[in-house]
Amino acid sequence: MAATTSMVTSLTFTIPSLGLRLPTRRYPCVKPQRRFVRKAASNVITATYELKAPPYPLNALEPHMSRETLEYHWGKHHRTYVENLNKQVVGTDLEGLSLEDIIIVTYNKGDILPAFNNAAQAWNHDFFWESMKPGGGGKPSGDLLDLIERDFGSFERFIEEFKSAAATQFGSGWAWLAYKANRLDVENAVNPWPSEKDKKLVIVKSPNAVNPLVWDYFPLLTIDVWEHAYYLDFQNQRRDYISVFMEKLVSWETVNTRLEKAKARAAEREMEEERRRKEEEEGKPTNDDDDLEMYVDNDNDDSEAE
């Protein structure tokens, strides 16, 4: 019982200046960004999230994805999400937070708040453009390929599973390849015996604006399966669009870079947790002044482990 109570307490913390409560245990990733964002925010008066352009010209993905599709998809849909997000957060507690933080705060453990859709769709589209490149497709190599083969059996099996996730997402949504570090498959659970094998690649699909950040997975690759992503080029043939995406558009370079970041973040978190546990054992308080704003819970790790 004691452990349960203490775990619940440790799930939230307060950023005093913003009056926001964020989950820490599940999202330690918000820490470094928060410091940076708050500094930046003090110099900026209005909250503005910018519409980032795709890292290639709008006709660069032809003939697989038309210029017209990108003109609407990026120029209208993505733009509208960003503009509406800016209108929504101005003057609210969310102003000045990074996009990732807004997504996690407004996901609100599944009880979605109004800004979630725009924030998540802004992030999802940024990432979707990066997930493609002119002359993409083919096969990855190195660590990435090893992990794919380890976790899906073979590259071909992975392709099949990814395509199937994208094809079977009912209605609007996304399919993802993500890196899942030390997490149990049960929400809100803490892994009592973390091991190297827990860290793996997973394929997930998500409805509407939802993305794997809300489950604390690290996204490596995404495909948009809202109809607006493919309707002008493929009409009702979602499966053809998905095949062309995998064969001609995927940027394995991006996936590689993301995988490195995912691993680095997982390692950083482990070191941090290890450090905190050690300090706990030595009976030292962990709140040094620098980090004060970031976490107020110290006793969670012990109580969970026992």
Add this chain to the structure above:
Amino acid sequence: MALLRSSVTRRTLTLGLNSSRLLPLSRSLQTFSLPDLPYDYGALEPAISGEIMQLHHQKHHQTYITNYNKALEQLHEAIQKGDSSTVVKLQSAIKFNGGGHVNHSIFWKNLAPIREGGGEPPKASLGWAIDSHFGSLESLIQKMNAEGAALQGSGWVWLGVNKELKKLVIETTPNQDPLVTKGPHLVPLLGIDVWEHAYYLQYKNVRPDYLKNIWKVINWKYASEVYEKECA
């Protein structure tokens, strides 16, 4: 022999459900086919283009039917085998594809070319009910347009009637959920498809324009007939 034995077992388990009711299930399975449109593909222009209508009917609706039939067949087989986990697993495909079939079948009847009365305001009892529930037809339209525009992703916006309370309701449903998922007494009078496939080739990202224009081809006569049947 194996089948026979298993159906006997099932009978004893289903509180004396008589065997004649099990027979049609094991003999043949009803499948569904695409209903004809009561007008030409191009007949709703300029509100909805012929190209959209054709794809929407021949491709989208047909795919829901194909996959619905497939799921029903698998369900039939699973029930015969007593394979409960497959029966449960099939529910999402049945809801999605069966819902797609149900919803589109209503949608086609909700539309009519202008020369055949499309867009003509409802009269008699439905007209009065709309005025008394929503103030006016215009405010009903405004409310449905607002809900349709605000719906995230794919789904439907409905005008329905609660046949127990005889009350009109506006509802939205996600994906292909039919109106009845919002309440067992709800009967759809009018459903507007706000999936992007319903308007994208013509209206692109501007869903509000599609919603504004679709009222020009709404078949209020059909909605009135359903209303009168439920509320007479």
